[in-house]
Amino acid sequence: MCEENPLVLGIDIGTTSIKVGLLCVASNKIVAFQTKDTQANVPSELGHEGHKQNAPKIMSALHVCVSRLPSHLTKRVTSIGICGQMHGVMFWEYDDDAPWVKTDDSTRYDVTPNSVSSLYTWQDSRCDPEFLDSLPRPSSGAMLASGYGTATIFWFHRNRTEKLEKYNCAGTIQDFAVAMLCNMHRPVMSVQNAKSWGYFDVAKKQWERGVLEEAGFPVGLLPEVVTSGHQAGLLADTWNGVPAGIPVMAALGDLQCSVLSVLHHSDDAVLNISTSAQMAFVLPSAEPYISRDHNAVIELWPYFEGKFLAVAATLNGGNALATFITMLQHWMLDLGYHVPQSTLWDKAIELASKCEDSDLEVKPTLLGERGDPTTHASVSNITLGNISLGKTFKASCVGVITNLHRMMPRELLLENNISRILGTGSALSKNKILQEEVKMIYQLPVVFDSKSDAALGAALAASKYMNKAS
Numbered sequence: 001m002c003e004e005n006p007l008v009l010g011i012d013i014g015t016t017s018i019k020v021g022l023l024c025v026a027s028n029k030i031v032a033f034q035t036k037d038t039q040a041n042v043p044s045e046l047g048h049e050g051h052k053q054n055a056p057k058i059m060s061a062l063h064v065c066v067s068r069l070p071s072h073l074t075k076r077v078t079s080i081g082i083c084g085q086m087h088g089v090m091f092w093e094y095d096d097d098a099p100w101v102k103t104d105d106s107t108r109y110d111v112t113p114n115s116v117s118s119l120y121t122w123q124d125s126r127c128d129p130e131f132l133d134s135l136p137r138p139s140s141g142a143m144l145a146s147g148y149g150t151a152t153i154f155w156f157h158r159n160r161t162e163k164l165e166k167y168n169c170a171g172t173i174q175d176f177a178v179a180m181l182c183n184m185h186r187p188v189m190s191v192q193n194a195k196s197w198g199y200f201d202v203a204k205k206q207w208e209r210g211v212l213e214e215a216g217f218p219v220g221l222l223p224e225v226v227t228s229g230h231q232a233g234l235l236a237d238t239w240n241g242v243p244a245g246i247p248v249m250a251a252l253g254d255l256q257c258s259v260l261s262v263l264h265h266s267d268d269a270v271l272n273i274s275t276s277a278q279m280a281f282v283l284p285s286a287e288p289y290i291s292r293d294h295n296a297v298i299e300l301w302p303y304f305e306g307k308f309l310a311v312a313a314t315l316n317g318g319n320a321l322a323t324f325i326t327m328l329q330h331w332m333l334d335l336g337y338h339v340p341q342s343t344l345w346d347k348a349i350e351l352a353s354k355c356e357d358s359d360l361e362v363k364p365t366l367l368g369e370r371g372d373p374t375t376h377a378s379v380s381n382i383t384l385g386n387i388s389l390g391k392t393f394k395a396s397c398v399g400v401i402t403n404l405h406r407m408m409p410r411e412l413l414l415e416n417n418i419s420r421i422l423g424t425g426s427a428l429s430k431n432k433i434l435q436e437e438v439k440m441i442y443q444l445p446v447v448f449d450s451k452s453d454a455a456l457g458a459a460l461a462a463s464k465y466m467n468k469a470s
């Protein structure tokens with residue numbers, strides 16, 4: 001069915017890895033897929049408060065992924081949808097010259113290192129509670145947290161002014177990718193990503209410029225905002241066989257695309273566990289309302305077609321388990337043994353699967369939470385009988401799901417007529433311990449579809465919404 005049908009290229013620029021897929025429009029199936037860890041984390045001059053990634057390295061991983069797609073398929077691509085890690089911000093300069101140079105072999109763009117900044121991600125915690133309290137309150141009443149783009153820009157404006165003066169553009173990493181592919185002098189940003197930056201009024205589809213200007217915020221850096229699903233531009237050059245001139249959608253949020261990739265019924269919730277983790281469901285009405293009877297920690301995020309997602313978003317998902325594995329690897333190295341992380345993952349999951357249960361109690365909140373940034377991780381109820389590797393890893397997995405359940409309990413799902421959970425995200429699809437704990441803690445039917453992810457969602461969004469009146 002897909003032999004000659006048009007294909008859509010979907011891209012997810014995640015915090016840990018890039019995912020790219022080719023969607024056959026006729027069958028709505030992915031016909032080719034590539035993924036690559038970006039390994040882009042760089043040490044921050046602020047220590048653990050700062051979380052920076054090397055943007056040129058992320059773009060390089062993107063080019064490698066797309067170059068590995070079969071060329072007989074990439075030449076059939078008719079549009080591109082891109083999503084990625086929300087909230088983060090990077091800066092770049094596009095004056096007379098672009099901060100990227102297309103290579104002659106049409107395989108990639110080389111980003112000019114000193115024309116772009118690092119990516120300051122959603123995990124960045126430089127904006128401590130005292131700094132956040134010094135900022136104007138968003139008039140929309142929405143949350144503002146460390147790692148949100150506008151908060152990070154405020155921090156640089158007040159602490160590293162000279163740094164901001166070097167750049168005239170700002171956006172998420174996925175906005176930068178779209179600007180690069182379409183050779184745009186200024187980026188555009190979708191409502192989904194604008195909301196994730198803070199100081200954005202979704203109803204008016206506008207930045208809260210008045211509040212920001214009054215506080216001295218460099219509003220000239222704010223991108224133009226467009227409807228989610230809007231076309232940003234046209235592919236400026238042939239790219240690994242993908243033909244020049246095809247439409248490229250304004251970049252979307254990874255969470256919304258993860259949901260779109262798997263959600264088919266209004267009584268389904270979507271659990272994404274990637275570097276972070278979220279439980280989300282679509283609110284039926286355009287007027288978002290969610291009962292706040294529980295001590296649930298729910299945010300409302302713009303979805304598609306004017307609808308909203310009710311979301312419990314924790315800062316501590318796959319990253320907490322990855323930190324445990326990295327810690328193990330470092331201990332082994334200290335003892336003189338190099339053990340690949342893949343071996344440690346496999347062994348930890350294997351040993352944990354042999355444990356009936358674990359009464360070790362792990363609170364995995366290494367990064368705190370947006371609603372409680374000063375909290376940290378802890379391990380309690382340690383005995384002589386529960387400190388094996390298997391029991392410790394199992395307790396860590398239980399802790400990740402228990403923490404998310406605290407933010408969006410089973411009762412709240414039932415109140416909103418949710419009868420099933422759909423699982424996405426590599427941390428979930430690769431880890432059967434997490435999968436078992438979701439079923440145990442939520443006591444609902446759970447379906448895991450490793451083929452559904454944000455890259456598929458980005459392609460579906462481009463196919464369904466781009467250049468369609470909505």
Ligand SMILES: Nc1ncnc2c1ncn2[C@@H]1O[C@H](COP(=O)(O)OP(=O)(O)O)[C@@H](O)[C@H]1O
Pocket residue numbers: 013014015016017018273274275276317318319320321322342345346425426427428430431
């Ligand atoms: N071999 C593995 N086995 C199980 N889980 C893994 C393995 N490798 C990575 N992970 C988990 O996958 C997470 C990254 O998931 P991914 O979907 O790539 O993230 P993102 O979309 O945020 O870039 C890591 O934080 C880690 O918890």
Ligand SMILES: O=C(CO)[C@@H](O)[C@H](O)[C@H](O)[C@H](O)COP(=O)(O)O
Pocket residue numbers: 014015016084085086087122253254255274275276277278299301311312313
């Ligand atoms: O705050 C939210 C939105 O609810 C988070 O889900 C946010 O989208 C994610 O943490 C970031 O986009 C990073 O996502 P990922 O790299 O973990 O997939």
